Amino acid sequence: MCGIAGIASLEDISERLVGSIRNLEYRGYDSCGIALVNGSKAIRVSKNIGTVDEVGAKENFSKLKGSLGIAHARWATHGKVTKANAHPHTSCGKGFSITHNGIISNYTNIKAGLLKLGHKFSSETDTEVIVHLVEEYYKKLKSVEQAFVSALRDLDGSFAIALVTKHEPGRIYCARFESPLLIGLGDDANYIGSDFSAFIQHTKNAVFLEDGEYSIVTHDSHCIKRISTGETVSRPVQELKWDPEMAQKGGFPHYMLKEIYEQPQIVQNALDIDRKLILGFAKIALEKSRLYITGVGTTFYVAQLGQYYFSQYAGLTPMVISSDEFRFLAQVDKNCAVLALSQSGETYDTLTALRHAKSMKATTAAIVNVMGSSMARMVDHLILQQSGPEICVISTKAALSQMIILARVVLEVGVMNKRITLKQAKTFEKEIGQLPGAIEKILNEKSGFIHSIAKTHSKIRHWLFLGRGRYYPIARESALKMKEVAYVHAEGMPSGFLKHGTIALIDDRLNSVIFTPPEEEKQLYELTLSSAEEIKARGGYLLGITFKSRSKEPLPFTDQIVLPEAPPFIAPFLEMVVAQLLSYFTATTLKRNIDRPRSLAKSVTVA
Numbered sequence: 053m054c055g056i057a058g059i060a061s062l063e064d065i066s067e068r069l070v071g072s073i074r075n076l077e078y079r080g081y082d083s084c085g086i087a088l089v090n091g092s093k094a095i096r097v098s099k100n101i102g103t104v105d106e107v108g109a110k111e112n113f114s115k116l117k118g119s120l121g122i123a124h125a126r127w128a129t130h131g132k133v134t135k136a137n138a139h140p141h142t143s144c145g146k147g148f149s150i151t152h153n154g155i156i157s158n159y160t161n162i163k164a165g166l167l168k169l170g171h172k173f174s175s176e177t178d179t180e181v182i183v184h185l186v187e188e189y190y191k192k193l194k195s196v197e198q199a200f201v202s203a204l205r206d207l208d209g210s211f212a213i214a215l216v217t218k219h220e221p222g223r224i225y226c227a228r229f230e231s232p233l234l235i236g237l238g239d240d241a242n243y244i245g246s247d248f249s250a251f252i253q254h255t256k257n258a259v260f261l262e263d264g265e266y267s268i269v270t271h272d273s274h275c276i277k278r279i280s281t282g283e284t285v286s287r288p289v290q291e292l293k294w295d296p297e298m299a300q301k302g303g304f305p306h307y308m309l310k311e312i313y314e315q316p317q318i319v320q321n322a323l324d325i326d327r328k329l330i331l332g333f334a335k336i337a338l339e340k341s342r343l344y345i346t347g348v349g350t351t352f353y354v355a356q357l358g359q360y361y362f363s364q365y366a367g368l369t370p371m372v373i374s375s376d377e378f379r380f381l382a383q384v385d386k387n388c389a390v391l392a393l394s395q396s397g398e399t400y401d402t403l404t405a406l407r408h409a410k411s412m413k414a415t416t417a418a419i420v421n422v423m424g425s426s427m428a429r430m431v432d433h434l435i436l437q438q439s440g441p442e443i444c445v446i447s448t449k450a451a452l453s454q455m456i457i458l459a460r461v462v463l464e465v466g467v468m469n470k471r472i473t474l475k476q477a478k479t480f481e482k483e484i485g486q487l488p489g490a491i492e493k494i495l496n497e498k499s500g501f502i503h504s505i506a507k508t509h510s511k512i513r514h515w516l517f518l519g520r521g522r523y524y525p526i527a528r529e530s531a532l533k534m535k536e537v538a539y540v541h542a543e544g545m546p547s548g549f550l551k552h553g554t555i556a557l558i559d560d561r562l563n564s565v566i567f568t569p570p571e572e573e574k575q576l577y578e579l580t581l582s583s584a585e586e587i588k589a590r591g592g593y594l595l596g597i598t599f600k601s602r603s604k605e606p607l608p609f610t611d612q613i614v615l616p617e618a619p620p621f622i623a624p625f626l627e628m629v630v631a632q633l634l635s636y637f638t639a640t641t642l643k644r645n646i647d648r649p650r651s652l653a654k655s656v657t658v659a
């Protein structure tokens with residue numbers, strides 16, 4: 053939610069800075085801006101509403117020059133989407149400019165004090181108080197560093213901040229508390245960014261700021277200090293494992309489609325994760341008397357799917373709680389293990405759940421995609437997904453990867469728990485190994501048909517996604533995909549639940565999709581079909597996602613997408629890929645903003 057970038061150099065960096073903020077646009081794209089320092093005379097700020105390219109055209113970004121600067125891509129939280137509310141914000145005397153990600157919870161009090169002192173505000177944002185506060189302290193302290201730190205100490209809430217000043221034109225001041233910020237160390241310049249994509253085209257060497265730290269970055273140096281004490285912290289440089297090309301579209305029209313197509317490789321990457329890491333968590337899960345799995349949005353549905361796998365194959369039923377509700381429901385103590393799932397590793401709700409678990413002395417673990425993210429650094433046991441950057445706001449490949457990793461954990465626990473034999477575990481693992489080929493087949497052979505179904509039904513405003521057992525979380529996840537990318541109302545529910553009320557909605561304005569298991573799961577299959585019959589009997593449109601072996605029977609579907617036969621252990625993953633494509637093609641037919649759907653941001657770092 054919002055992206056910050058900054059570059060300190062001795063040469064003109066304006067074009068590079070625009071590139072950085074363009075790469076961060078997936079974090080927020082309702083407005084953006086740049087502040088450039090060129091010597092000690094003035095800071096030049098350009099900002100407006102719109103995407104980086106729109107604002108660049110309106111504000112003539114190409115004419116800007118400067119050897120040091122900061123930039124911001126905004127996703128509005130405090131204050132409407134207006135030019136005035138766009139970042140950077142500048143102090144009354146124009147000596148300081150700031151960008152900020154996060155929320156300053158005590159900004160109204162600070163603002164009241166500053167107004168009394170004569171400060172004039174030009175925006176409705178919480179951010180603007182910070183820059184006036186720094187200016188106010190600077191008047192008294194005559195030191196930028198002391199003014200910056202004093203202002204930081206007055207702030208409550210969360211922040212990643214970058215500040216430039218005409219008083220010290222060669223330095224970027226930055227700080228973090230509960231909002232990500234890292235420093236990139238290049239040959240001729242140093243960088244800051246909310247994540248690696250701000251600078252990976254220029255350097256892979258990064259240093260991560262921790263909560264409660266600030267840094268002063270110049271073209272050839274950086275230091276890290278604690279906000280509370282001013283004491284210097286030494287932090288090793290880490291090499292980022294991702295390549296710049298991984299964040300490019302690679303010929304696909306959208307990142308969403310590219311990321312759906314990357315899934316065969318992503319499954320393989322998840323299978324390649326060191327077994328020791330998987331075993332390590334499996335042991336924790338078994339040792340502790342209670343296991344919680346938490347996540348939110350898609351990762352909540354991944355956790356729910358994990359719950360079914362744990363129950364069916366490992367004889368364990370973990371508690372699964374959406375992370376935004378975690379504090380209000382979980383009874384956590386030192387006998388618990390809490391596993392968080394998060395692509396970004398920065399989601400506020402999930403971080404808060406983990407912090408709560410830590411404060412109650414529970415053992416914490418996380419499956420996270422982004423190296424160096426807050427969650428990656430705070431948990432006792434970390435499994436990094438190795439899914440590569442997921443740029444589309446909608447999560448696809450990262451979710452599938454989490455499912456595979458969880459399935460691997462389940463197999464280890466199942467063996468330790470004597471619910472399955474080692475031989476069975478190996479067979480299931482082999483079946484996961486068939487997934488890349490099976491997904492590829494679906495992508496190559498079924499996309500056209502799924503596209504035509506999506507086109508035919510693109511005017512339908514209500515969809516119901518139904519599944520039983522392990523297909524129920526898949527149904528919920530699929531409904532979420534439809535809502536967020538196509539802006540079409542969708543609900544996911546257990547198909548057995550349908551007859552308890554929702555069936556009243558079946559008519560020609562509502563379409564249903566039903567996920568059917570393969571032949572071997574006889575009981576589940578028959579129960580699923582009985583729900584399908586209920587829809588058919590009421591004349592509702594029903595799309596069945598089914599497997600080859602059953603496709604010859606007279607089935608109660610209006611249309612069916614018949615997949616090649618697959619073992620039950622991996623079948624739900626395959627059906628999910630079909631639903632991803634259905635949402636994607638519905639959204640493209642409706643001309644939606646695929647990679648950046650309205651009102652959504654890639655990492656939701658606010659409460």
Ligand code: F6R
Pocket residue numbers: 348349350351393394395396397398399402445446447448532536654655656
């Ligand atoms: C769905 C989606 C969101 C995220 C959720 C958690 O496509 O993108 O529902 O899954 O905000 O985000 P992470 O995984 O970054 O914690």
